[in-house]
Amino acid sequence: MPHLSDEAICVRHWDFSETSQTVSLFCRAGGMLRGLAKGAKRVGGRFSGGIDLLTLGQVVAITKPGRDLATLTDWTLTRTWRSLRSDLAANQAAYYLVDLVQRSLEQADPHPELFDALVEALDRIEAGHAAEATLVFQWRLLDELGYAPRLDPTVGTGTSVHFSADGGGTVAEERPNAWKVRRTTVAFLADVMSSADAAAVALAADRETLTRANRLLAAYVRHVLGTQPTTMRLLFPNL
Amino acid sequence: MLPDSVRRLIDEFAALPGIGRRSAERLAFWVLKSSTPEAMKLANAIAEVKKSVKHCSVCWNLTDVDPCPICGDDRRDAGVVLVVEQPKDLITLEQTGMFNGVYHVLLGRLDPLDGVGPDSLTVSSLLARLDKPATNARGTPVRELILGLNPDMEGDSTALWLAEEARKRGVQVSRLARGLPTGGQIEFANAAVLADAIAGRQRM
Ligand SMILES: [Zn+2]
Numbered sequence: 001m002p003h004l005s006d007e008a009i010c011v012r013h014w015d016f017s018e019t020s021q022t023v024s025l026f027c028r029a030g031g032m033l034r035g036l037a038k039g040a041k042r043v044g045g046r047f048s049g050g051i052d053l054l055t056l057g058q059v060v061a062i063t064k065p066g067r068d069l070a071t072l073t074d075w076t077l078t079r080t081w082r083s084l085r086s087d088l089a090a091n092q093a094a095y096y097l098v099d100l101v102q103r104s105l106e107q108a109d110p111h112p113e114l115f116d117a118l119v120e121a122l123d124r125i126e127a128g129h130a131a132e133a134t135l136v137f138q139w140r141l142l143d144e145l146g147y148a149p150r151l152d153p154t155v156g157t158g159t160s161v162h163f164s165a166d167g168g169g170t171v172a173e174e175r176p177n178a179w180k181v182r183r184t185t186v187a188f189l190a191d192v193m194s195s196a197d198a199a200a201v202a203l204a205a206d207r208e209t210l211t212r213a214n215r216l217l218a219a220y221v222r223h224v225l226g227t228q229p230t231t232m233r234l235l236f237p238n239l
Numbered sequence: 240m241l242p243d244s245v246r247r248l249i250d251e252f253a254a255l256p257g258i259g260r261r262s263a264e265r266l267a268f269w270v271l272k273s274s275t276p277e278a279m280k281l282a283n284a285i286a287e288v289k290k291s292v293k294h295c296s297v298c299w300n301l302t303d304v305d306p307c308p309i310c311g312d313d314r315r316d317a318g319v320v321l322v323v324e325q326p327k328d329l330i331t332l333e334q335t336g337m338f339n340g341v342y343h344v345l346l347g348r349l350d351p352l353d354g355v356g357p358d359s360l361t362v363s364s365l366l367a368r369l370d371k372p373a374t375n376a377r378g379t380p381v382r383e384l385i386l387g388l389n390p391d392m393e394g395d396s397t398a399l400w401l402a403e404e405a406r407k408r409g410v411q412v413s414r415l416a417r418g419l420p421t422g423g424q425i426e427f428a429n430a431a432v433l434a435d436a437i438a439g440r441q442r443m
Contacts, residue, residue: 012352017257043420048429053352053392055431080431082438085395088403095351095396102352231351 004070006030007078008059009118010051011098022069023051025059026101026118031110035061035070048077054094055080056119068107081126092234093130097121097137099231100221104145114144124199131210132202134235138217139193147224149217153187161186163216165223179219185212215239245271297368297376299344299361301326309333309341310376316340317379322365322401323387324348324394332387340385341376343368348388348397357400365401369408386414 004027011032012024021040025033040047048057051072056079061070083090097118105111117140124133142148150169155161163186164171164178170186171178188201188209195201202210218236222228232239241249245267252263270278294300295307298320302308309315319340323329329342345360357363364374372380384405388394398414405412418436419428428436 049432050391052431055392077429077431080434082434084392086399088399091396091399092351099352230354230356234351 002063003060004030004033004063005058005060006033007056007115008033009056009098009115010053011102013051013053021051023072024102025051026098026105026115027059027110028112028115029110030108032102032105032107033059033061033063033070034068034107035059035072037072037075040072040075046073047075051075052080054084054098054122081122083126083128084122089130090125090128092231093125093134094122096134096229096231096235099229100138100141100225103225103227103229104141111144114140117141117144120199129203131207131214132199132205135192135202135210135214135217136198138214138221139189139198142217142221142224143193145224147220148193149220151186151190151193153183153190159183163220165220179216181216182212184209185216189213189216294344294346297374298342299346299364300329300342306376313377314339315376317376318382319385320365320368320375320381320383321385321387324389324397328387328389340383345388345397348393349400350393351396362401366404366408369405369410381410383411383413386412388414390415390417 006027006029008025008027010023011026014022016022016036019041020036020038022034022036025035027033037047037051039045041050043049051057055077058076058078059072060074061072063070081094084094085091101114101118117137121133121137124136139148152170153161155170155172159182160180161183162171162174162178163169163181164175166177167175188205192198192201192213205213215236218232218239222232222239228239248270249263249267252258252266253260258266270281291303292301293303293305295302295305295310297306297310300307300309304311310317316339320343321332321338321340322343322345323332324345324347326344329344332338343361343365345362345365347355347360349355349357349360368375369381369384372378375381384401386398386401388398402412416439418432418439419425425433
């Protein structure tokens, strides 16, 4: 019975009984882990009083081959992001990010860089930059999953560019189902994606460009996922 | 081999929260062993509760009179509404004897990851109480909303959403304080509780 100890963010939790929980944890080294935490909700136990969504901790678990559900034996809460509990925009952005994680990653498929990107994004949300955090994280997720869109602001002519989700990004000619997007939005996103400091580029953008770029990436994420999560609807109404 | 009716009874007991197969069998055999009037007392109590207990049309608390005794009590301040997730939360808060306003039971909380939105809860009737005093207890306009949801992420998300709706309507909003429990030990509190306690410190 292998033991694992890992840094993890809780991306989903369910009540298993009055005192126990099942949780989905995004672990830094090990990727997604589903586990049962018996007695987790008892005060003063080995689980810091319960594993809450969008908190960071150190998890200890026992996994058994062929078993879907690990047995969690310890959870030490190490970080919480307070603005997620006091600011609606911060809360909704953070929900969207963990929803993307739990929908797109398979069990035990490690993505340490994406884990770090999630922590960075939550820190950025905490600092009051929810839109910038959302943009950079959407991009990092797409890149990590191998779906980074092709963004060429020089294709075609005029102020708008054709973006084909089926075609994986900007295309030279009009296609059925292709979206018409502003050339400035594509140029900005191309900048974000090629920059060594994507967050700095995002932070320097004006609100409108940032919103347009976020919406474009969200629409593309929706295409990649094949569904529109509720959390996306909260953040991007009328998408 | 058990008769079908006994197996059905065991299945029904096993479907109850916190009851495993073994306990369900024990309960079923207790019913079999009991006299008919004794067993029927349980059956009748279930039938009676399902027939007479309903939700209060104002606050959604469980009650056998409508409006419930809390909403109907003119010694209570119906201008202050404490919002809770479940009737059991209302009972727990009511037992403190510290609150003299009225309640609103949401019958759940928002859970965006599970697709639980305001439509799945009693939110529209809460907002109606804010918008139209006639729908609030004893026709009183609501001055203050106290959010008494569980302090986990779903509870906090629900509170943030409701606070926004209340503010739009010019209703004052507060939420229950959080931090160190009375009688507890700092040494055993987790990081989140301590952070709450520091942020929510009280002037002395
Ligand atoms: Zn009532």
